[in-house]
Amino acid sequence: MKATGLKSHYQLVLAITLFLFRCTDKPKDLQWDKVRIDSTISRNAVFQQLDQQQEITSFPEIPDSLLRRTSDVAYYTSQQMDSLNNPYAKFNNCRAYLSKPDNLIINIGSSDGFTGHGFIIKCKDGRFHTEAYLFSDNITENEREPIHTILYQKLTLNKMTYVIGDSLYGYIKFKSLEVNSVEDTVVHTGKGHFRAVVKADFRKD
Template sequence: MPKRILKFIFIGIFSILILLIGYFYITWNSITIDENLSKQTIYKTFDHQKQESIFGGESDEIKTNNFRVKTDSLEGEYFNCHLSNNPFLKITFSAGDGYSGGGYSIDIINNRYQVSPYHYTDNIKPFTLFEDEEYYKILNTKLVLNKDSYKKGDSIFGYAELKIQKRYGPEKYFVEGKGYFKGIIQ
């Protein structure tokens, strides 16, 4: 009897593992690697430009990206780019004033990636902590990087595109973003 129970437990664990691996390969997209990406002139122009400030004008920082997001017919907005590698590579495009904002997070594991929008605010109202997040559907994404693996301190050059549907029904709208980015993995 104990051998039979162990056999069922082993089959159950093995089945769950297979399902998780299958889910990962079905829902996470494959990265395109272009080793010549860092040689494009767009990155050289970044070195001679200042980053845009959320308050208008330019900041003192050297430009690291030209990622812009356009919502239906509205003009795009400025995004910061943050790169980290703890425990996996994460590229974050964010816009906000420190009190509220949002952006898009790209998680990368084993040359596969997943894009997800996020938002934050310091103006939390009672009973809104447990509300569901806004509905979104990733329609199309593309991620091009200059190499297939990174560690802390490495330079990264990339290009990202995304198209997302937010909300549904008569309130739905579309968000499209694209741009080049560079930086050092933190």
């Protein structure tokens, strides 16, 4: 890989890391809603279907043919054409981390080393907040911080609290508006089931 390509990869990883760090706090002006609990959600037939599919990996992960799909979530934006019928709407995976004992971060999305997209679900004290993201290797200084507004968000998990190594199962349904860095308005929509093994820290992934 050329030096310029490596630089772009490192910039993308840095941008994603900084975004996840920003999600570890709980600003008072964000919309936080109550997490619903369904201890039987892991029995949903969709997870049996995911067992038959190979996992979608993201940069810098190493593909592993033994890994099974972690996400059936359809995620798309108003900038995508024919979003509901777009086969790439479900082209994502799920990762879950405990950044602190009581801060659970669920990342549903994908990246290819040049771009990354998806959304973060942050859970704390039985409540959650959802925020979409989009990264590219075209990073410029002094970009305007995107403004997100939740239209609705509903989250169901298999239990309220987790420890490292727990199996997490869930269902998300959300819709939000984003005014991005160039002041375009983008609608983000996500809906579907997901699962993950909770890890200690996203920086160790």
